[in-house]
Amino acid sequence: MSSRLSRTARTKAGALLASAAALLSAGLLHPAPALAATTAPSGHTPGHATAAVLDLDGTGRAPVVHGEDRAYDTASIVKIDILAALLLQAQDAGRPLTARERERAEPMIRRSDNAAANALWRQIGRASGLAAANKRLGLTSTTGGPGAKWGLTRTTASDQVRLLRAVFGTGGTVRAGSGGLDARSRAYIRTLMGQVVPEQRWGVSAAGAGGSGQALKNGWLQRATTGRWDVNSVGQVTVRGHRYLVAVLSDGNASMGDGVSLVERTARAAVA
Numbered sequence: 001m002s003s004r005l006s007r008t009a010r011t012k013a014g015a016l017l018a019s020a021a022a023l024l025s026a027g028l029l030h031p032a033p034a035l036a037a038t039t040a041p042s043g044h045t046p047g048h049a050t051a052a053v054l055d056l057d058g059t060g061r062a063p064v065v066h067g068e069d070r071a072y073d074t075a076s077i078v079k080i081d082i083l084a085a086l087l088l089q090a091q092d093a094g095r096p097l098t099a100r101e102r103e104r105a106e107p108m109i110r111r112s113d114n115a116a117a118n119a120l121w122r123q124i125g126r127a128s129g130l131a132a133a134n135k136r137l138g139l140t141s142t143t144g145g146p147g148a149k150w151g152l153t154r155t156t157a158s159d160q161v162r163l164l165r166a167v168f169g170t171g172g173t174v175r176a177g178s179g180g181l182d183a184r185s186r187a188y189i190r191t192l193m194g195q196v197v198p199e200q201r202w203g204v205s206a207a208g209a210g211g212s213g214q215a216l217k218n219g220w221l222q223r224a225t226t227g228r229w230d231v232n233s234v235g236q237v238t239v240r241g242h243r244y245l246v247a248v249l250s251d252g253n254a255s256m257g258d259g260v261s262l263v264e265r266t267a268r269a270a271v272a
Contacts, residue, residue, distance in 0.1 A: 047253035075219030085133035203233025213238030231259025
């Protein structure tokens with residue numbers, strides 16, 4: 001892959017970093033690894049990506065996977081999973097989210113607020129709480145990050161489609177302590193994913209160009225050990241009247257812009 005970014009990729013990456021910097025200056029975000037150094041490491045080795053796609057309006061029940069369905073770091077896409085775990089715990093207690101919980105959940109999804117994610121990660125019980133929720137939601141290949149490091153949760157593209165299906169599907173029987181997300185919880189997550197701030201609407205949305213009904217969550221993380229970037233995007237897009245659940249995970253990108261470009265190309269090819 002060429003190290004020269006397209007004008008579109010430069011614009012999207014620049015807008016995203018500018019927005020994050022503004023939030024940092026306003027004290028709304030803790031510094032994130034993705035905002036550390038933005039200089040690409042030496043060499044031009046391309047990143048690696050895997051996509052999984054499920055046509056919600058088709059007859060298939062399993063996602064179609066493009067590439068090796070191996071584990072990747074989640075970075076901030078895990079925030080959907082954190083919110084799902086929080087909602088399951090509230091369902092089990094027979095209550096809606098509190099005002100304080102909503103004050104954290106909404107910026108965590110809409111603008112990827114890390115301080116809010118830190119608080120809710122602790123509240124759900126960190127990795128063990130995530131694992132309990134994922135067992136109920138049907139995820140089989142996701143492992144919570146160590147300690148406070150929710151961004152180092154490991155997952156696969158097919159597992160992310162299972163999570164999306166738990167959010168965008170019709171659901172099943174729900175009881176306290178068992179079953180998945182109820183209709184109110186699913187609608188809440190879908191609404192927030194449809195309200196992501198404009199500068200973070202890159203990623204799987206590229207597969208729905210010209211369509212509607214797009215809802216997504218992205219994640220980005222520069223690894224300190226290599227200087228390379230993890231860039232991920234998951235969500236729903238509507239194309240030609242069909243609703244598609246799409247998850248694209250990538251790592252080893254020389255820069256964030258390269259990662260955004262790779263994710264968008266992969267999403268378009270997977271849906272096409």
